[in-house]
Amino acid sequence: MCSNSVKWSGFDKRLRGTGNQKKSNNPNLHCCENTFYQFSESIDLVQNRLVQWMGTSGFTMNKCHLKPFEFNETGRGLIAAMNIYAGDSLIEVPCSLIITSRTVMSSYLKDSIKSFRLTPLAALCVFLVCERCRGSSSPWHPYLLTLPYTYTVPVYWPSDLVERLPVAIKQRVLDQRKTVHKLYNKCQKIFNDVGQFCDELKDNDISIQDFIWAWGTVNTRCVYWLQKPDPDLEPDGEDHYALVPFLDMLNHSHQAQVTAGYNERSKSYKISTDTAYSAGQQVFINYGPHSNMKLLLEYGFILENNPNNVIHIGEEDFLSALQNHRDVSFLHLIYDNDLYNYKSRWFDCMEENYYVSVSHKTATRGILFRLLHIKMQQFQYEMQDPHDPLEKIISKLCADYQQIVRLCLQGM
Template structure:
């Protein structure tokens, strides 16, 4: 595979250029630099008094209810409850100008309909469903606390603290808060690292932008310094972290175009399905699981990851060579025939995923008849699927072109005795 790296690199670059034109999308609202910001200069400085934290909540009318509640609430739930109450208070709220400009809905998986969930990649669907169920659970398990807040509400609590209201608040905190460590207190349970930062949260994410962000204990401001710099009249960006697009969609509800960190994940179920004819497959999967080798199996535009190829090399070995399995996980090479089998299996996996991606994109086209919120959800998933299609196509090119038919001898059961 090394001999093809130069050619594969050119092909991958072409794919990425094509991908950029496919998934490039408007970043929506953002912040423009009115003057050139040089590397190292302040991009934004937000005073502590402008930050919405658990201290804000505990010092508010909500504080007495949270401080007296047992068991103690999580910092996340305290912030969510405050946002729901503040939105309920409307213009009477001191935070109304901020709450009023927050999105009315989000494109995070907790908002996804069942139809949208169904067209997600298998590798991300399970986590998306878990997110939706987690928000439902938070709502159902805290009904007693919500009912205790009736004295500060001018409507029945069940009309204010609905599942939809909590979901909105949860997504607002999850997608828009910055990391800021707070000292522990006697009223909340768990790590407290959230801070909602009005105005600052208008800064959009760009994968290749570098910034330094933290709370300055001297100035008592949350500060972001630009490492890359920003030209005058250009949009100023920040970086949420080195996340692939599946992570960005799960946590923030968007997909970043031309994300250099993006990969396609290979699930254990897919491995089992592709290799179901192997008589010793169960034992190999068990061995890989025990050695923590079944997660983060990926392919990128450059080709399969080292972890995936290492797992496939082990899967290429028969049970008779069990004494070599651990050595292969540590990097020992296999014979040419088994290396070729591993490459061909990687191609099969990519083609299987590519077929699933094409099917999903066809379904998305048929589903684009719903309301605006569903359309927005589908747009995010469509971008993710289009990126996946580009990555898989580039990976297949890197692996050396077209795939032979599935009945090729090298794709048959590896558990035979003619190996070295």
Template sequence: MGSRNGRRQRRKRRRDNSENVDRTVNLCHDSRYVELRKWLKERSFNNKYLIPAHFSNTGRGLMTTKAISTGGLVVSLPESCLMTSHTVLSSYLGEYIKRWKPCVSPVLALCAFLISERHLGPGSRWKPYIDVLPKTYTCPVYFSDDVISLLPGDLRNKALDQRGTVLELFSSSLPFFRSLQPLFKRPVEEIFTHDALRWAWCSVNTRTVYMEHLQSQFLSRERDVYALAPYLDLLNHSASVQVDAGFSQATRCYEIRSRQGCRKFQQAFICYGPHDNQKLLLEYGFVAPGNPHSVVYVDPSDLQICLSGAVQQFAQKLLFLKQYGFLTNLTFGLDGASWRLMTALRLLSLKLDQYSCWKGVLLGAAVSQDREERSVHLARVLCQHLWDENTKALQRLSVLKQEGGASMREQLAVVECLRLEAQGILGHSQEALKNLKEDALPSDVSPPTEDCV
């Protein structure tokens, strides 16, 4: 009897433990990855311990079937596997690019090649790689107006700029695309569409690795530092991981080495950089939950909405802050308002007769106890405003999720993750500001004088 109970308990523990572990699905037998690995092997890539897998928390990625030691090689991709501007110039597009004036940029050359290779389908030498590229992206350039309206102010403006950048690139590139007509049976207007360029641009923007190339006389003077890296680009991002990455002149391979190592049968990660979630969403189309670099940004418009009626000489002070570069990178984090934000709020809290001290405050001069308390109050008001705005955005998002199609729901899921992360940060900030000690300055500190300028 006891033995049966013991077995039952062990089974229950194993079941409970399995439910707490992220589920991993091996993708090695997926035909797309079978063909990709076969194609890579023909180009001298023989890595056998990194296998494609689907992870419940990150989606598609690479799992290592052996432990990687500290400083060990994660992946080494031969130069023959990389898609670069040299690849494009050596291809059937090369002669058209070389004679086109003004010279096209390295990015446009890669985009044109990707679009062309996708159109060629089975006739493409890069088909196994094209087949595993995402068919669409969750970068803001793909977002509908409704979804863009749910982004925080500054990110919303950047998303609109990103959309404008791609549209301008498409419009300016039409004459070049038309020059490629002799290569295709179908009209190029049906191949090199705005949607096709958007897909190719996102592929380059989100998936290229940094690799410096000699400047070609046939390309524009923009820096040529892009390389698409098949298979390697399946590695997902983690802020807690440190790697050394770069092209080795000795081995003629793009190599990534782990500074921390990786355990057997775990997902292998790389780090795209110390980016906050707004940057990750804008540039890569995803949000990292629990990102230690994430903050909530305060826009000048937030200051205008919240504080203009409660701050003396508000317009003049705002102009002064802008003049000295104090209207950017104003943030709330897990530990409350940033130093830059509190400094700006200290200046906004000054009285009419303290104009001579404005510059000194920006340089770090102390303010009186009552002005310090006033600046903390302004921070609380601002934080509450952002909390309310965030809550309203999540409510609107919930309605759109019910009304939108699959593509919109995918976009909304990313924005929802961003907003939920922001809500958590603002909650911590509210608590930090609420518990802020009033002994930040001695009670006998007097207001700064002209000496602080």
């Protein structure tokens, strides 16, 4: 465990809510109240210390119409400090304050990362872990103190909660965990290598929890800024990760319309809004047209009324239903080729138009009809603690799946 990091105290204690959050009636706000994100800095310290530190690199509040605020519905976010009109600039952050792969490859980590050929994502994770371990010696220390030290992405969830997720989502969570652990195992050699020439890292035993924190930070807080490929990094799709202090406190709404990206004139990352806000309102950006599964896996929350929601009912859902149903005698009526056709198809059911793609073969329709009945019963979920935010997420996801299964039955 990094000597300068906040100690971990078990999954349940970190992730479960206090039970006293106010319920939001705003359908645009996510139903996972991130008041159980845990921060090491108060909102006042963020406002003062972070802004003061950023000011030494050219950041000025004169170009920022926002200030940090703790919201009942969404936790920490940014509020409009004055009336904001469509077309206004929300914030400009100088490039020197932004952490990208270019930042990493210009640091003391360059040679080690080059030797082990990391992806841009892994390189950023290594950089964050190492800088966090350096404590006040790190030039990024004032920014790192503003970051949560735990996140609500399912990688953090205890196994009993993961088991209650719909099968398709649960499998994605398990795959995600394997990916993170695989990255950590690869990066351990780099941590040992860096410790040989960085005094602050010599005696630090960087754990999987430390690495998951870094991965969660990159995954949940980065904005999109496409970088030129670095020949010393392993190519893994686009290199578009950028951590932007202060700006990364903006929360998501599917209704927000913004223009964001690098501004050549000001040499900064700039966000302008096409949505007007009154002074005192929370200001949002749009992370993209993501389904609830995508939002949960990548950011740790879901939307109560998400117009972009897509439910994927795949082969694993039906096979799981079979394994949990004793009466499978009807399967002898299904020819092997028909069963093959069934197993090779997916359903993409969108809440907006309820489009369902199915096989036209009568035998396949028969097995699906029976399995869907079984599956609808399986998605019945009773919350053990109605005040637990994570229980609310699972209940909502199961209800969505049950609704789509019911629609499938109606269309057969």
